[in-house]
Amino acid sequence: MIDWLESRTGLVTATRNFLTEDVPGGASYWYVFGSATLIVLAIQILTGIILTFYYSPSGITAWESTLFIYRHVVWGPFLISLHYWGASAMIVLMSMHLLQVLLFGAYKKPREIQWVVGVLLFFIVLSMGLTGYLLPWDLNAYFATQVAINIAASVPVIGPFIYHFLSDGSTLGTLTIGRFYGLHVWATPVAILGLVGLHLFIFKHNGSAGPPSDEPAKTFGRFYPNQIFMEALTALVIVVIVVVLAIVMPAPLLAKADPNNAQFIPAPAWYFYALYGLLRMFPQNLSLVPTVILPGLFTMVLLLLPWLDRNPSRALARRPYAIPLTILTVGAIIAITWYSAKVIGAEQAASPVGQTPVVGYGAPANAVANVVPVVNVMAATPGPGAGGAAAAAMPSGDQIFAQNCASCHQAKGQGLPGAFPPIAGNPMVTGDPAKVIKTVENGLTGQISVNGASFNGAMPAWKGKLSPAEIAAVITYIRTSWGNHASPVTEAQVKATR
């Protein structure tokens, strides 16, 4: 039967060749990160496919169907949490793989193309993190993605195109979810599988690089059983870690996305903390540095490394800059990530809107078991301006700002480079009051320029969400705070523009 199969497919020889592959310098745990990434990719594909059986991509069902998975699907919370932690594991392992190749000089001739394909995979997998983040459609998904989309929009020339492609409308909604869903479950995975195939094909062509030395390897290990044992053991350890995390810290789902709950302080996925932290380290008029120039430079250096690094030697002793430069870069990324986590943590602690999930890690103890109809869950988490007793006393301008505007324009009206324009020191805000009233009442989209920095996001409309008196109070507040000195605005003026 084996002969029959072999003569018709060649699979037997192919498997034998694969298993008897030489491992130059002997088997080693240094080489396990690539295959470990592949194992986690398989987990992501499997859990992802099952999630699509229940998830329903639209503004009125995305969050509800995600909650349904937690509440009604057998093993649902475990499934979602495996996918959630799998994403992090994949990015960690992929980074380890990249670092190992970097340190071993394995990107050098003849493996340049294999390296480029790997770097492309790295960024494409990161983009999976971004598109997947929006899908649960909770507060964090909504606001964190808003920041990401606005940053994409601020890229010169192609920004507006990217913005409209991703959001497919002036605000994030069902069309946006459709775009992200299509990218996340179909377009990007196809690209990933294709590139992984190419990566492995080229790997077969070049063989393993072996230890970082310029002499050809003298000793050889066998792929089977030596190396494959190490890979299998690593895979087992990783699967156990991901499973334990999924059980102990299930993925959190916050209250449903609500564009007007602007008190909410979003946090991106941890692997984007460094980028988010960079944004806050530069002034508004240098916003292109953190949004385009530094990330672009980082990408280019990684992609072109095999040609930028003209040193043909792989031995570490003959590459004096390799280790210090790598440590410096990784150190900087970790430091900015840490700084960003501190800033986000402090802002979240100061925000009156809690970060308490409806279900998942950190949610009230009985949340998952408790089968509450969805309407009650939503009713139990009223957003600002929900009426009733809370609306009885008229809040002051600074409270209205803190509740409705600060999550985008930031607490001191300083804005967020590339994403949200500053209100402080903005001549438009202190200019013609009628124009400011119209902007706040009706919202604003399209490219604007503030003190030389350009923005291209979407500002929600507040008419109907805030009363004319509240709109007058908040505009008066922004026109007279943080160094702004302009005339106050009255309720009558707001009514007159209607």
Ligand code: HEC
């Ligand atoms: C969801 C995020 C978000 C929230 C919340 C938000 N804004 Fe905005 N705002 C924006 C964006 C983005 C722009 C720029 C729109 C563009 O690029 O066309 C903007 C623009 C503005 C402008 C015009 C600035 C200019 O130079 O043209 C004013 C004024 C303003 N917002 C005031 C407010 C006030 C007052 C509130 C609270 C009641 C508020 N915003 C809440 C995102 C937001």
